[in-house]
Amino acid sequence: MKFSFEEHSHRRFNPFTGSFVQVSPHRSKRPWQGQQERVIKSEQVTYDPECFLCPSNTRVGGEVNPDYKNTFVFTNDFGALTQDIPSGEYEDGDFFIAKSERGICKVICFSPDHSKTIPQLSQEEVFEVVKTWQREYLELSKLDFINYVQIFENKGEVMGCSNPHPHGQIWAQESIPDEPLKKQQSFSSYFLKNGENMVSAYLNAELKKSERIIYQNEHFVVLVPFWAAWPFEAMIAPKKAISSIAKMSDEEMASLADAYRVLTIKYDNLFEVSFPYSAGIHQAPTDEQDHPEWGLHMVFYPPLLRSATVKKFMVGYEMLANPQRDLTAEKSAGILRDL
Amino acid sequence: MKFSFEEHSHRRFNPFTGSFVQVSPHRSKRPWQGQQERVIKSEQVTYDPECFLCPSNTRVGGEVNPDYKNTFVFTNDFGALTQDIPSGEYEDGDFFIAKSERGICKVICFSPDHSKTIPQLSQEEVFEVVKTWQREYLELSKLDFINYVQIFENKGEVMGCSNPHPHGQIWAQESIPDEPLKKQQSFSSYFLKNGENMVSAYLNAELKKSERIIYQNEHFVVLVPFWAAWPFEAMIAPKKAISSIAKMSDEEMASLADAYRVLTIKYDNLFEVSFPYSAGIHQAPTDEQDHPEWGLHMVFYPPLLRSATVKKFMVGYEMLANPQRDLTAEKSAGILRDL
Ligand SMILES: O=P(O)(O)O[C@H]1O[C@H](CO)[C@@H](O)[C@H](O)[C@H]1O
Ligand SMILES: O=P(O)(O)O[C@H]1O[C@H](CO)[C@@H](O)[C@H](O)[C@H]1O
Numbered sequence: 051m052k053f054s055f056e057e058h059s060h061r062r063f064n065p066f067t068g069s070f071v072q073v074s075p076h077r078s079k080r081p082w083q084g085q086q087e088r089v090i091k092s093e094q095v096t097y098d099p100e101c102f103l104c105p106s107n108t109r110v111g112g113e114v115n116p117d118y119k120n121t122f123v124f125t126n127d128f129g130a131l132t133q134d135i136p137s138g139e140y141e142d143g144d145f146f147i148a149k150s151e152r153g154i155c156k157v158i159c160f161s162p163d164h165s166k167t168i169p170q171l172s173q174e175e176v177f178e179v180v181k182t183w184q185r186e187y188l189e190l191s192k193l194d195f196i197n198y199v200q201i202f203e204n205k206g207e208v209m210g211c212s213n214p215h216p217h218g219q220i221w222a223q224e225s226i227p228d229e230p231l232k233k234q235q236s237f238s239s240y241f242l243k244n245g246e247n248m249v250s251a252y253l254n255a256e257l258k259k260s261e262r263i264i265y266q267n268e269h270f271v272v273l274v275p276f277w278a279a280w281p282f283e284a285m286i287a288p289k290k291a292i293s294s295i296a297k298m299s300d301e302e303m304a305s306l307a308d309a310y311r312v313l314t315i316k317y318d319n320l321f322e323v324s325f326p327y328s329a330g331i332h333q334a335p336t337d338e339q340d341h342p343e344w345g346l347h348m349v350f351y352p353p354l355l356r357s358a359t360v361k362k363f364m365v366g367y368e369m370l371a372n373p374q375r376d377l378t379a380e381k382s383a384g385i386l387r388d389l
Numbered sequence: 390m391k392f393s394f395e396e397h398s399h400r401r402f403n404p405f406t407g408s409f410v411q412v413s414p415h416r417s418k419r420p421w422q423g424q425q426e427r428v429i430k431s432e433q434v435t436y437d438p439e440c441f442l443c444p445s446n447t448r449v450g451g452e453v454n455p456d457y458k459n460t461f462v463f464t465n466d467f468g469a470l471t472q473d474i475p476s477g478e479y480e481d482g483d484f485f486i487a488k489s490e491r492g493i494c495k496v497i498c499f500s501p502d503h504s505k506t507i508p509q510l511s512q513e514e515v516f517e518v519v520k521t522w523q524r525e526y527l528e529l530s531k532l533d534f535i536n537y538v539q540i541f542e543n544k545g546e547v548m549g550c551s552n553p554h555p556h557g558q559i560w561a562q563e564s565i566p567d568e569p570l571k572k573q574q575s576f577s578s579y580f581l582k583n584g585e586n587m588v589s590a591y592l593n594a595e596l597k598k599s600e601r602i603i604y605q606n607e608h609f610v611v612l613v614p615f616w617a618a619w620p621f622e623a624m625i626a627p628k629k630a631i632s633s634i635a636k637m638s639d640e641e642m643a644s645l646a647d648a649y650r651v652l653t654i655k656y657d658n659l660f661e662v663s664f665p666y667s668a669g670i671h672q673a674p675t676d677e678q679d680h681p682e683w684g685l686h687m688v689f690y691p692p693l694l695r696s697a698t699v700k701k702f703m704v705g706y707e708m709l710a711n712p713q714r715d716l717t718a719e720k721s722a723g724i725l726r727d728l
Contacts, residue, residue: 138391138393
């Protein structure tokens with residue numbers, strides 16, 4: 051009997067974060083008697099008078115939204131991070147170590163239309179979203195106390211999204227959070243050792259193998275990374291390394307918008323449902339240093355596993371020990387490519 | 390204005406894993422319009438003829454359960470890890486690194502009674518569960534290819550538990566998974582540097598402060614760790630360091646059973662609902678080495694946040710950047726202590 055990825059359980063190494071994923075390909079056959087998710091019905095109304103994000107409506111905090119036509123950005127009325135706090139450091143022995151954290155949380159409405167999600171917007175409209183990300187990243191990076199800008203989107207109720215109006219968020223803060231920090235460490239060592247950007251070296255290797263590629267256009271590639279943990283996890287990365295969105299040309303942003311649209315349309319078609327996910331951009335910190343080691347890339351973590359109602363639970367073993375998946379990255383990539 | 394843990398956002402360091410948690414105490418006030426969980430109604434029947442785990446029933450694989458009276462352990466019919474695979478290593482450049490992983494997945498029925506959960510079992514019955522864990526750990530550690538034994542429990546539909554019959558799991562395997570490996574690294578450096586066990590040093594520090602202690606008995610302490618990420622996360626640890634359950638006396642196991650029961654009863658009382666969580670034991674690997682640096686402890690990760698139906702979503706920012714919590718560890722500890 052020869053060891054095979056398609057049949058035998060194995061661990062794969064994630065060189066971006068230094069962690070592992072446990073793959074159990076034979077396990078897709080187990081029966082499921084557990085929780086079923088509600089099917090998320092599409093929004094029908096283009097304007098909802100009760101929605102905090104629709105144009106001209108009043109938000110919880112009392113402010114009135116403008117009658118916006120493309121995207122609209124505002125500071126979150128209940129932001130987890132705020133600017134106006136005193137700074138403090140706390141270090142009491144080895145076990146009680148904390149420090150204050152200043153930041154800014156923003157909300158980006160992707161469209162005035164309450165009923166649309168990214169895959170339902172036009173190329174031009176998604177391009178506007180990407181341009182808004184660039185504008186925000188540039189603006190936030192000018193602030194002295196902001197060293198990292200996390201751009202992300204939670205889509206779908208099952209992903210804790212509390213409002214169906216198409217929107218994303220930006221949390222910008224003093225410290226580099228754990229996940230991008232791990233990547234920064236790997237990218238730095240790789241760059242030091244090989245004089246090459248790790249993300250573009252990885253993309254080149256994947257383009258040669260081609261089995262995990264879902265789609266590509268002029269500047270960007272959509273793929274399922276070799277070490278993907280979520281069933282239909284995907285990554286969008288540029289063919290030629292770019293450290294941050296600040297450095298992207300309009301043409302490159304249009305390519306990213308196209309890749310983002312194509313992937314999310316494929317997602318919606320997979321189980322014929324508005325496909326939930328958390329997605330976002332990992333990119334260079336805004337700490338005023340040059341970051342040749344950094345390669346911007348977008349990650350997508352969608353929870354659905356087998357159908358519109360059966361999701362993967364990252365619980366128990368996964369929380370306590372190690373992320374675990376049933377179907378292989380190659381299989382998922384094949385399914386998404388063929389859609 | 391002075392910086393305060395109760396009012397201002399901050400980051401706390403987790404010295405066991407080397408990671409951070411983002412705390413946003415002011416955020417508890419935000420309105421919630423998102424997904425509501427189903428209220429999990431208690432099981433009424435003590436025996437369910439359709440249940441794969443009830444005594445004398447036939448499992449999916451065709452095997453018949455014995456008419457067991459206390460606990461009952463069997464090898465998972467759909468285990469993510471299996472013994473009978475060929476070994477293989479795969480290393481193709483810097484990006485495609487994988488190896489086969491042998492293991493054993495077991496299911497432990499906690500009681501023949503379909504309707505009971507840990508907080509509803511007697512002290513004697515929970516003691517039987519802990520003794521079963523010890524027996525299994527000892528037995529699995531005798532196998533050459535098993536180097537780590539993860540004992541855990543997923544409770545509740547919302548935690549992906551696919552069968553309400555009270556049960557836990559054991560996944561035993563060749564490699565040390567990521568989470569316990571991170572702890573092993575911290576415990577080793579601490580032991581080298583201070584000649585002291587990190588878990589007991591931490592417990593002593595917490596016992597002195599007392600504000601995060603929920604409960605204690607002769608041998609064990611229940612507390613909310615300073616760096617807790619989940620809203621009502623808790624830890625159970627022995628007052629005097631023990632590297633693994635193999636080394637525990639009957640008296641210590643009875644103390645652990647008591648702590649486990651008391652914590653889960655408090656949990657059930659918190660929102661007057663059968664409280665979901667993932668829990669489990671982190672302890673020394675079974676690699677035939679002595680592990681004086683290791684301190685066994687049990688961790689509890691419950692998702693509920695505000696009520697029986699509103700949970701904390703670890704999504705978006707949390708998946709991409711950093712775990713984040715709203716109420717402080719001290720507040721949660723106070724609430725659980727007073728129940
Ligand atoms: O084994 P179960 O209970 O069917 O499955 C549950 O626990 C496993 C171990 O934590 C997870 O991998 C699954 O995602 C979860 O649904
Ligand atoms: O800000 P929202 O959409 O209300 O909230 C959602 O996203 C946040 C950022 O990922 C999370 O912290 C919350 O748990 C989630 O419910």
